[in-house]
Amino acid sequence: MDIHKNKIVLCFIFVALLNFTACKEKDEIVVQHQFDNLNLPTEPFNYSDIDFPNHFSSSNLAGIPINSTLATDNTPNDNQITDAGATLGRVLFYDKLLSKNSTVSCASCHAQEKGFSDARILSKGFDSGETRRHSMGLVNARFYQKGTFFWDERAATLEEQVLMPIQDEVEMGLTLDTLITRIEQTDYYKPLFKDAFGDETITNDRISKALAQFVRSLVSYQSKYDIGRASVNRATEPFENFSAQENLGKTLFLEGVPLGGLGCTVCHGTEAFTTPPRSANNGLDAASTTDLGVYESTGNPADIGKFKSPSLRNIALRAPYMHDGRFATLEEVIEHYNSGIQAHPNLDRILTDANGNPIRMNLTEEEKDALVAFLNTLTDTEMIEDEKFSNPFK
Numbered sequence: 001m002d003i004h005k006n007k008i009v010l011c012f013i014f015v016a017l018l019n020f021t022a023c024k025e026k027d028e029i030v031v032q033h034q035f036d037n038l039n040l041p042t043e044p045f046n047y048s049d050i051d052f053p054n055h056f057s058s059s060n061l062a063g064i065p066i067n068s069t070l071a072t073d074n075t076p077n078d079n080q081i082t083d084a085g086a087t088l089g090r091v092l093f094y095d096k097l098l099s100k101n102s103t104v105s106c107a108s109c110h111a112q113e114k115g116f117s118d119a120r121i122l123s124k125g126f127d128s129g130e131t132r133r134h135s136m137g138l139v140n141a142r143f144y145q146k147g148t149f150f151w152d153e154r155a156a157t158l159e160e161q162v163l164m165p166i167q168d169e170v171e172m173g174l175t176l177d178t179l180i181t182r183i184e185q186t187d188y189y190k191p192l193f194k195d196a197f198g199d200e201t202i203t204n205d206r207i208s209k210a211l212a213q214f215v216r217s218l219v220s221y222q223s224k225y226d227i228g229r230a231s232v233n234r235a236t237e238p239f240e241n242f243s244a245q246e247n248l249g250k251t252l253f254l255e256g257v258p259l260g261g262l263g264c265t266v267c268h269g270t271e272a273f274t275t276p277p278r279s280a281n282n283g284l285d286a287a288s289t290t291d292l293g294v295y296e297s298t299g300n301p302a303d304i305g306k307f308k309s310p311s312l313r314n315i316a317l318r319a320p321y322m323h324d325g326r327f328a329t330l331e332e333v334i335e336h337y338n339s340g341i342q343a344h345p346n347l348d349r350i351l352t353d354a355n356g357n358p359i360r361m362n363l364t365e366e367e368k369d370a371l372v373a374f375l376n377t378l379t380d381t382e383m384i385e386d387e388k389f390s391n392p393f394k
């Protein structure tokens with residue numbers, strides 16, 4: 001018996017020693033290179049090991065069983081987030097070298113303080129040309145289960161998407177060959193690639209992977225909503241930290257019509273407040289004329305006028321709203337759902353009444369204000385001020 005105990009103790013010491021050496025080795029690896037023009041921490045920020053609150057692994061939002069938010073993660077096996085990979089992605093995201101005349105970076109149209117969107121209705125590219133649609137907020141893009149990107153979902157993966165703005169004639173205007181040459185000639189990139197991928201080789205695949213890692217690391221889980229959500233079992237129970245108005249807005253947003261709600265979660269669901277299964281037509285126009293939405297990438301007439309609904313987290317910071325930026329305020333968005341839904345042939349059935357006509361919600365002023373107050377609780381100041389997502393260039 002005693003001998004056995006000794007063995008266990010020895011084993012513990014051995015494991016402890018091993019861990020100690022492993023930790024020491026890790027410490028040595030994680031010291032980052034320093035550059036004159038870049039403000040990077042000596043130890044990389046933590047992007048890879050996020051302590052998501054319990055409700056991200058719960059499969060119960062409003063009492064209906066749904067996929068847990070973590071189960072909707074679209075990260076592919078061959079591009080898991082690492083701290084060094086996301087650090088490289090962060091530098092690329094803020095680097096104006098990625099545009100033809102070095103005037104525009106990804107962040108020019110995806111600003112941290114704007115929930116990684118743009119205050120302009122249409123964004124300006126490197127040559128002052130305007131983008132066709134309104135910029136999208138990138139928050140919780142990782143939890144869009146379908147894994148497709150853009151308002152019309154034309155990019156099949158995030159890895160594919162991130163190289164598209166670089167080559168877009170209006171946005172950044174570079175060819176992938178010029179991109180590689182530029183990055184190869186820039187002294188701070190070689191060590192960053194080595195840290196991220198083990199050697200200094202610069203390829204489009206690695207650029208795409210690093211950018212995608214940074215975009216996937218833009219997660220919001222520390223808003224007022226999350227603090228309240230952590231204190232209850234089901235999101236539909238009243239939150240202690242919410243005012244009566246915010247709790248009313250929450251009920252209206254989360255619950256289905258039979259329970260006195262509006263069913264917003266059907267299309268803005270999970271704890272990431274994004275669409276788990278599909279794009280939709282939310283009745284902005286009676287007919288699609290200039291922008292046919294998802295149809296443009298699928299060619300399926302049932303997709304005419306359908307658009308992706310991005311995560312509503314940090315939505316209060318992301319005005320103007322919708323794919324064409326037509327609404328300047330959240331009040332206007334709510335008024336659209338309340339009284340403005342149009343009878344588009346592909347209007348989602350959830351937004352029609354028993355006769356197939358667009359629903360009229362007939363909300364009171366108090367209810368409209370409550371919905372806006374609730375949407376405001378999705379603002380995550382921690383994330384918006386987090387240095388690890390900010391511009392690293394001095």
Ligand code: HEC
Binds near residue numbers: 124141
């Ligand atoms: C000139 C402005 C501009 C620049 C520069 C720009 N974007 Fe965008 N971004 C947009 C617009 C506009 C859209 C929506 C376009 C559409 O859907 O047709 C968009 C959409 C996206 C999306 C899709 C989000 C979603 O939920 O589907 C991602 C991801 C993205 N951009 C990342 C990037 C990255 C990474 C870069 C830099 C390599 C970048 N963008 C550079 C304007 C810009």
Ligand code: HEC
Binds near residue numbers: 253266280307324337
């Ligand atoms: C049938 C699905 C559906 C329902 C139900 C729905 N939405 Fe939407 N929502 C969408 C789609 C799709 C978009 C993007 C539409 C576009 O830009 O063309 C959107 C966009 C939004 C936006 C703007 C997002 C942005 O980034 O600009 C807000 C805010 C919003 N919805 C709030 C709500 C609220 C509040 C409710 C409940 C009253 C609701 N939605 C119900 C599908 C839906």
